[in-house]
Amino acid sequence: MTESSFEECFREHFPRLVALGESMTGDSGVAHEFAQEAFIRLHDRWDTVSTYERPEKWLRRVMSNLLIDHHRSRTAERRAVERLANRVLRDEVPDRVEPGEWLELVAVLPARQRLIVSLFYGCDLPISEIFEVLGVSENTVKSSLSKARNTLRAEMEQRHVE
Amino acid sequence: MSNDDQLAEQLRRMATRSMERRAAAVDTDAALNDHRVRLDSPHAPDRRDRRWLAAAAAVVVVAAGITAIAWPRDGGNPETDARPLAERLEALGEEPAETLSAPWWRGAVEASPATHFTLDGEEVDAPDLFVVGDVVAVNGLTGFSSNEGPLTADDLVDFNSSDAVIDIVVVTIEVDDGVAENDQPLPDQVDFVLGLPAPTDLMSLEQELSGRVGAILFRTQYLDQTLAGRLDGALYDVLDGYFLGRVQGDEVVFGEFFPPSEFFGVETVRIREIIAGAGDIEMVTRNGEPTRVD
Numbered sequence: 364m365t366e367s368s369f370e371e372c373f374r375e376h377f378p379r380l381v382a383l384g385e386s387m388t389g390d391s392g393v394a395h396e397f398a399q400e401a402f403i404r405l406h407d408r409w410d411t412v413s414t415y416e417r418p419e420k421w422l423r424r425v426m427s428n429l430l431i432d433h434h435r436s437r438t439a440e441r442r443a444v445e446r447l448a449n450r451v452l453r454d455e456v457p458d459r460v461e462p463g464e465w466l467e468l469v470a471v472l473p474a475r476q477r478l479i480v481s482l483f484y485g486c487d488l489p490i491s492e493i494f495e496v497l498g499v500s501e502n503t504v505k506s507s508l509s510k511a512r513n514t515l516r517a518e519m520e521q522r523h524v525e
Numbered sequence: 526m527s528n529d530d531q532l533a534e535q536l537r538r539m540a541t542r543s544m545e546r547r548a549a550a551v552d553t554d555a556a557l558n559d560h561r562v563r564l565d566s567p568h569a570p571d572r573r574d575r576r577w578l579a580a581a582a583a584v585v586v587v588a589a590g591i592t593a594i595a596w597p598r599d600g601g602n603p604e605t606d607a608r609p610l611a612e613r614l615e616a617l618g619e620e621p622a623e624t625l626s627a628p629w630w631r632g633a634v635e636a637s638p639a640t641h642f643t644l645d646g647e648e649v650d651a652p653d654l655f656v657v658g659d660v661v662a663v664n665g666l667t668g669f670s671s672n673e674g675p676l677t678a679d680d681l682v683d684f685n686s687s688d689a690v691i692d693i694v695v696v697t698i699e700v701d702d703g704v705a706e707n708d709q710p711l712p713d714q715v716d717f718v719l720g721l722p723a724p725t726d727l728m729s730l731e732q733e734l735s736g737r738v739g740a741i742l743f744r745t746q747y748l749d750q751t752l753a754g755r756l757d758g759a760l761y762d763v764l765d766g767y768f769l770g771r772v773q774g775d776e777v778v779f780g781e782f783f784p785p786s787e788f789f790g791v792e793t794v795r796i797r798e799i800i801a802g803a804g805d806i807e808m809v810t811r812n813g814e815p816t817r818v819d
Contacts, residue, residue: 368567370557374530377556378548386540395556395594401559465543484533516532 369409373402376419379486380426386481387430387474389466397429423486425495427478469511471518475510479504531533605685605726610733613721614766616785630803633779633794636741636764638706645810646734652764656703656715657772660685663731666693667688668723678731695760703739704800717742717761718770739777739796741768772796 377398384394401422403486405412412418465485475497482488482496494504545729568572630636638651655660668682669690682688705711717740719728742761770779770792777799780791807818 373557373560376553377553377560379544381551381815382544382548382554386544391547395551397559399556399563403563404561405562468539480536481540481544484537485544487537487541489701503679512529512532512536515536519532521536 368413371407372405372413372418376422377402379419380422382480383426383486384421386466386469386485388477389470397426400429401425401513420492420496423482423488427482427496430478431474468515468518472511472514476507476514479507480511480515483508552675567794581639605724606722607726607729610719610721610730610782611784613725614782616722632792633741633768633777633800634798635803636768637704637799637802637804638741639704639800641802641805642808643805644808649808651706652743652768654703654705654711654761655739656698656700656711656742657737657739657777657796658698658700658702658715659737660696660731661699661714662695662697663727663734664695664697665725665727666695666718668692687819692721692723692725694719694721694725694727694730698740700739702796702800704802712759715740715742715761716758717763718745719763729795734782737772739770739779739799741799 368434369402380398380401381394384397397497404425405418405422412421415421447450462468469480472480478497479493488496490501490504490508494501497504533698568629606616608616625709634640636652637655638653639655640651642651646817665684668686669680669691669816670688671683679745684692695716695718700711700713700715703711719778741764743764745760767783768779769782770777771781772778773793775794775796775797778793809816809818
């Protein structure tokens with residue numbers, strides 16, 4: 364393993380992974396933790412992944428899976444509450460964001476849509492790369508993106524009216 | 526520029542600005558030091574040595590909140606998983622939801638469909654069914670090729686196929702007693718699902734579940750949507766991945782089929798008491814959280 368190249372990779376991509384994590388969870392601590400976990404896994408596989416043309420793609424995939432898993436465990440805790448309460452609770456609202464900020468805006472989206480719009484708009488990934496990162500079909504990404512856009516448009520219009 | 530383009534541009538600007546600002550706020554030196562400390566920690570070798578595949582790979586199967594770790598495979602070994610159900614579920618890393626802890630239902634009687642919860646004065650949903658009856662069939666329904674990310678129809682593969690990571694099994698109960706939410710009539714038969722590590726050995730599972738069982742169930746929407754067109758009737762899921770138990774006399778013993786957890790132990794409850802339910806339980810929202818009024 365080339366430690367210097369690993370460190371270089373860490374310095375370049377760790378902050379971006381944290382930003383992606385925060386856009387999904389709104390929690391800097393959780394985002395840091397998952398970014399660290401992603402890099403621990405990268406460290407274990409560095410000999411292989413470093414030969415990839417774009418190791419950051421691998422990192423994004425690991426990070427995305429960790430974020431989805433995190434969301435899922437939160438969802439499991441909430442599932443019974445939702446059923447019991449007979450109403451859909453708001454989906455994992457980021458807790459340290461300013462009104463009008465991106466994180467606050469995307470909090471209205473379901474988890475996967477939030478991740479997809481963050482990858483698309485925030486990380487500037489093309490759809491072809493997002494479905495590879497998330498391991499879902501291209502149609503799923505397109506459909507999620509379209510739904511997310513409609514939701515965000517309505518949300519922004521409503522805020523504008525208010 | 527069209528409205529769509531304007532929206533896209535606005536979203537891109539907001540997202541980019543937000544993520545750049547957050548990335549810039551990261552103390553990379555401190556994070557790198559933290560990373561090195563973690564690598565040197567005593568837990569790191571375990572991580573590298575373990576044989577489990579796809580660490581932390583997780584899946585929600587049938588909306589049960591099941592967290593899945595792929596069953597380790599031995600170079601395409603065709604042997605099926607014939608362990609007791611509790612061990613199979615434990616291999617999946619299933620952790621029951623914490624709904625037995627306060628303030629939610631505290632045991633099967635309160636979880637009964639006949640129990641009426643109110644939240645801030647409004648009646649709320651209960652589980653759909655409590656059924657008692659004989660297990661008459663255990664069949665494989667489908668497999669999922671993925672163990673990560675929300676599963677969709679794209680992840681469907683044949684049950685027990687070499688591509689399956691998770692198998693979905695349908696257990697059929699011939700119902701002879703129980704209670705349904707809102708005093709609805711009980712169905713003659715009920716199908717409920719279990720998500721298990723693939724490849725699944727059905728015969729051993731059928732043997733383990735054979736006989737009379739009791740189960741508190743809710744209708745699962747997830748597979749209905751994912752398997753649209755491939756299902757004959759309603760599919761149910763075991764409430765909290767826990768409320769399935771063997772019937773002994775006039776009691777149900779919950780917990781034996783499932784891995785032990787700090788929230789769920791073995792609970793023996795009279796069938797009549799579950800059918801009667803726990804009456805009215807009032808909840809109110811305090812500090813944003815539903816809270817029991819006891």
